[in-house]
Amino acid sequence: MAPREPEGEPTGIHCRLDELLAERGMTLTQLSETVGVSIVNLSVLKNDRAKAIRFSTLVAICDALRCTPGDLLERSGQEPPQ
Template identity: 80%
Template sequence: MTVGDDAAHRVHARLDVLLAERGMTLVDLSEKVGLSVVNLSVLKNDRAKAIRFSTLTAICDALDCTVGDLLEIRGGP
């Protein structure tokens, strides 16, 4: 597998879980971090191919979590 292969993409966002635990919606999070609901939805539904560190920081600040709480690696090599 190479870096560009879709099969190599094993990082998954746990945004749906974190939002549910906090009783928040994507709209609530969107207002807190200044990102569109559409962009957050892409991340929430595991369709994101990349994410900026500034976006990670803003989401983690808004949800009071760490990057490790937000992202996980599934499966093995």
Template identity: 80%
Template sequence: MTPPDDDDATGIHCRLDELLAERGMTLTRLSEIVGVSIVNLSVLKNDRARAIRYSTLSAICRALDCEIGDLLVRAD
């Protein structure tokens, strides 16, 4: 199996929009809590992120009171 090209989809879907809606939280508020820019969270939310730091992932999960598997799911 060959690794995906830079332009290929990763097969990972970020459920950030859904989790924010379930918790009644805005992207702006999440940005304030986790210390990550709205732009970077938006990139993640729209499945355009190529990487995410473990510290960022952990902070998002803490803020949303969720597990990593609630936030990131396989899209295939």
């Protein structure tokens, strides 16, 4: 079993939801209505406080924003692999 992360510890993943919404002229409310996910849950994701995301939710967000998971989520705090 993997060690449990202490509450409030960063996951090492950054969600670019704010940037993608701005680029597409979409609000969090509009995205919530489109994908059927609560604003609260989307806010947790966009503020990098999410510990997990369902693949079905990830697919729905990517479909609505016309992006890939790699556009939405990025590794933070590390250099890209060589």
